[in-house]
Amino acid sequence: MKILIIGGGMGGTILANNLARRLSQELRAGKARITMLSASDKHLYQPGLLYLALGRTTPDALYRDQAGLLEPGIEFHVDPVETFQLDNNKVTAKSGKSYDYDVLVIATGSRMVAEEVKGLAENAEFFYTEETALKMMRRLQEFQGGKVVITVGVPHKCPMAPLEITFMLHDYFKERGLADKVQLHYTYPINRVHSLENVAKWAGPEFGRLGITSETFFNIKEVDGAKKVLRSEEGSEVPFDLLIAIPAHRGMEVIEKNGLGQNGWIPTNKTKLNMEGRTNVFVIGDTTNIPISKAGSTAHFEAETLGENIAAMIKMGITAPVRDYDGKVFCFIEAGLDRATYAMFNYQNPPDPKAPTRAMHWFKMAYNKLYWASARGLL
Amino acid sequence: MAEKKIIDGRGSFCPGPLMELIGVLKMSQIGDELEVLSNDKGSAKDIPEWVRKVGHEFLGTREENGVWHISVKKTK
Numbered sequence: 008m009k010i011l012i013i014g015g016g017m018g019g020t021i022l023a024n025n026l027a028r029r030l031s032q033e034l035r036a037g038k039a040r041i042t043m044l045s046a047s048d049k050h051l052y053q054p055g056l057l058y059l060a061l062g063r064t065t066p067d068a069l070y071r072d073q074a075g076l077l078e079p080g081i082e083f084h085v086d087p088v089e090t091f092q093l094d095n096n097k098v099t100a101k102s103g104k105s106y107d108y109d110v111l112v113i114a115t116g117s118r119m120v121a122e123e124v125k126g127l128a129e130n131a132e133f134f135y136t137e138e139t140a141l142k143m144m145r146r147l148q149e150f151q152g153g154k155v156v157i158t159v160g161v162p163h164k165c166p167m168a169p170l171e172i173t174f175m176l177h178d179y180f181k182e183r184g185l186a187d188k189v190q191l192h193y194t195y196p197i198n199r200v201h202s203l204e205n206v207a208k209w210a211g212p213e214f215g216r217l218g219i220t221s222e223t224f225f226n227i228k229e230v231d232g233a234k235k236v237l238r239s240e241e242g243s244e245v246p247f248d249l250l251i252a253i254p255a256h257r258g259m260e261v262i263e264k265n266g267l268g269q270n271g272w273i274p275t276n277k278t279k280l281n282m283e284g285r286t287n288v289f290v291i292g293d294t295t296n297i298p299i300s301k302a303g304s305t306a307h308f309e310a311e312t313l314g315e316n317i318a319a320m321i322k323m324g325i326t327a328p329v330r331d332y333d334g335k336v337f338c339f340i341e342a343g344l345d346r347a348t349y350a351m352f353n354y355q356n357p358p359d360p361k362a363p364t365r366a367m368h369w370f371k372m373a374y375n376k377l378y379w380a381s382a383r384g385l386l
Numbered sequence: 387m388a389e390k391k392i393i394d395g396r397g398s399f400c401p402g403p404l405m406e407l408i409g410v411l412k413m414s415q416i417g418d419e420l421e422v423l424s425n426d427k428g429s430a431k432d433i434p435e436w437v438r439k440v441g442h443e444f445l446g447t448r449e450e451n452g453v454w455h456i457s458v459k460k461t462k
């Protein structure tokens with residue numbers, strides 16, 4: 008039984024290690040084979056970019072060698088997939104080599120597409136890649152005061168990042184003695200400051216307490232760099248001195264080019280995690296079209312469910328999954344530079360965030376290190 | 387030819403039915419009709435409010451066994 012995993016990020020890595028443990032006997036006996044194809048030999052811990060943009064960590068702390076994160080027995084190649092031939096159970100990668108499979112898992116993630124909004128890429132700062140986070144850090148260091156606007160596109164990965172960067176910027180400017188010279192303004196696409204109602208109920212008043220202003224029902228239309236104005240689809244204008252954007256995302260281009268899903272979002276069954284219309288192709292992480300948070304924890308819990316199901320298929324010769332993915336998501340929420348809370352929810356139960364504490368902040372800081380154990384499947 | 391897309395936002399707390407609609411509208415053509423399914427009563431109020439504000443056409447809402455079906459037409 009050949010299992011082929013495309014993508015060595017959070018979802019793909021956790022799944023590969025989970026399967027390698029469950030199928031150790033089958034791997035040794037040559038009855039199962041796990042192959043991973045990825046686009047990079049490095050693994051980036053993306054949540055760390057938030058801290059990088061504020062000068063709280065360095066790039067080297069956010070990377071590990073991908074091969075070193077994988078259990079022995081997993082075959083790993085840096086060979087990005089270019090074409091998917093799902094009817095023939097094979098993919099062809101950049102090297103020209105084809106890889107066939109019995110079970111395929113796609114976990115290629117998502118990317119921001121700032122260039123799709125007029126003026127955005129040229130006039131805003133971002134923190135969703137190493138390069139942009141470093142540029143944002145340098146810009147923040149030079150910034151001496153004015154109106155800082157944080158704006159949010161749809162859809163985007165990490166639903167908590169817009170709130171987190173706003174609260175963290177508040178404390179960052181306060182620490183630099185610039186609190187009186189900086190006005191933070193936050194815009195959000197729907198009619199409250201966060202998609203989760205209970206999170207919005209907490210964050211809205213917190214903004215008020217900290218003097219952060221906000222505008223809701225604000226979907227980014229364009230940026231006028233000369234006038235330093237951000238315009239919304241709803242018809243309003245917001246002037247800025249410094250614009251920080253969490254732009255809209257798409258899945259990877261290879262997904263769109265192969266016609267697997269519009270904008271790179273693959274139609275996926277929300278509990279079984281198979282690609283709609285296919286029984287041996289599964290999808291996890293950001294690239295699904297499941298109406299759920301695009302977050303590392305989502306990819307993690309999906310990978311655990313899928314690992315159990317694929318292992319059961321192989322060990323017991325069954326085709327129906329033994330477990331459903333219940334929509335579980337767990338997200339930390341930094342509420343400043345020294346306090347945090349969290350939100351946990353699934354398809355049935357909304358979250359109920361508690362007041363931020365220092366202990367939860369230190370728990371998130373510890374998790375930022377423990378992540379590497381989690382990726383190895385040890386946590 | 388306009389096509390009708392169903393957005394199943396049931397059980398979606400985050401990003402939620404309205405954010406799903408905003409995302410799918412971006413991928414749609416002018417003239418497309420979309421129907422959002424939501425088991426959150428708030429959607430029946432929030433979605434028409436946003437649709438009117440942004441200037442798309444709100445086609446109506448109906449409730450069936452605790453599920454709200456909210457229809458929208460992309461006009462720009």
Ligand SMILES: Cc1cc2nc3c(=O)[nH]c(=O)nc-3n(C[C@H](O)[C@H](O)[C@H](O)COP(=O)(O)OP(=O)(O)OC[C@H]3O[C@@H](n4cnc5c(N)ncnc54)[C@H](O)[C@@H]3O)c2cc1C
Nearest residue numbers: 014015016017018045046053054088116292293302303304
């Ligand atoms: C600033 C920031 C902060 C965040 N904070 C949090 C947080 O606090 N909590 C949280 O849960 N989540 C957070 N996230 C989100 C989280 O990082 C992603 O949701 C998660 O990484 C998604 O996992 P994935 O496996 O779907 O994709 P990724 O982890 O992005 O991995 C995709 C993999 O696919 C590979 N790939 C791409 N194209 C190809 C190809 N053609 N062939 C083969 N391989 C390919 C890539 O090289 C990569 O290895 C944050 C993200 C950012 C950017």
